[in-house]
Amino acid sequence: MTEVFTTTGSSPLIVSFPHVGTDVPDAIAARMTPDALRLDDTDFEQPALYDFVRDLGAATVTARWSRLVIDVNRPPDNRPLYPGQWGAGLVPTETFAGEAVYAGGAPDEAEIADRRERYWRPYHAALAMAVASALDRHGHALLWDAHSISAVVPRLFEGTLPDMNMGTAAGEACDPAISAAAFDVCEAGPFSAVLNGRFKGGYITRSYGQPGQGVHAIQMELAKTTHLGADNRVDEARAALLRPVLRAAIGAAMAAAA
Numbered sequence: 001m002t003e004v005f006t007t008t009g010s011s012p013l014i015v016s017f018p019h020v021g022t023d024v025p026d027a028i029a030a031r032m033t034p035d036a037l038r039l040d041d042t043d044f045e046q047p048a049l050y051d052f053v054r055d056l057g058a059a060t061v062t063a064r065w066s067r068l069v070i071d072v073n074r075p076p077d078n079r080p081l082y083p084g085q086w087g088a089g090l091v092p093t094e095t096f097a098g099e100a101v102y103a104g105g106a107p108d109e110a111e112i113a114d115r116r117e118r119y120w121r122p123y124h125a126a127l128a129m130a131v132a133s134a135l136d137r138h139g140h141a142l143l144w145d146a147h148s149i150s151a152v153v154p155r156l157f158e159g160t161l162p163d164m165n166m167g168t169a170a171g172e173a174c175d176p177a178i179s180a181a182a183f184d185v186c187e188a189g190p191f192s193a194v195l196n197g198r199f200k201g202g203y204i205t206r207s208y209g210q211p212g213q214g215v216h217a218i219q220m221e222l223a224k225t226t227h228l229g230a231d232n233r234v235d236e237a238r239a240a241l242l243r244p245v246l247r248a249a250i251g252a253a254m255a256a257a258a
């Protein structure tokens with residue numbers, strides 16, 4: 001069974017879609033609440049939004065399983081990404097809205113360990129292989145970790161999130177000249193943009209981004225209002241404004257990395 005979807009690329013670019021999965025194994029879904037099974041916290045439609053990356057020669061790594069099964073953008077030991085702040089964790093028991101994920105008991109340590117092996121490791125095996133392949137062929141790699149989130153999530157941040165939230169682990173995951181090239185494009189566009197604000201990059205950005213070894217990682221957390229309608233499908237009128245900005249930002253990062 002395919003645990004993660006991948007496409008190979010011809011350029012140093014790898015695009016990762018860790019939160020787009022909407023599959024839940026039957027035995028797990030049977031224990032989840034109706035609220036959880038709406039899968040509201042999914043980063044809906046990111047591959048469709050980024051449909052242009054194949055023209056840039058990107059390799060892609062795309063999650064099959066919902067982030068409620070296990071979050072591949074969290075450390076395998078579940079240490080917090082933002083100490084002192086609420087977070088959904090490796091195997092979430094509450095949604096961003098505070099709804100219970102499980103009707104009965106939450107998964108115990110043995111079940112979490114099992115999910116880590118079945119669903120978390122295959123994503124990282126695929127991602128690590130894509131990064132190693134790009135490094136091998138080009139001498140450097142640019143990893144773009146693609147996310148989206150509701151613009152208003154009181155449990156996670158106050159007020160309304162900026163449209164484009166770029167994170168590089170406060171500069172540790174990406175050469176500053178490369179992230180600046182991408183961020184300048186974002187700032188010049190019609191959307192609000194912030195670098196290393198509330199979202200600085202999750203486990204993927206922080207663990208794969210090794211500028212000294214030629215691997216540059218950038219997380220892009222987009223407010224869903226920039227490209228989704230109320231039905232969580234791409235709003236093409238909005239996406240038509242956003243896609244050129246994303247494409248130019250990634251292109252600028254690739255040029256700076258070359």
Ligand SMILES: [Zn+2]
Nearest residue numbers: 019043147148
């Ligand atoms: Zn996400």
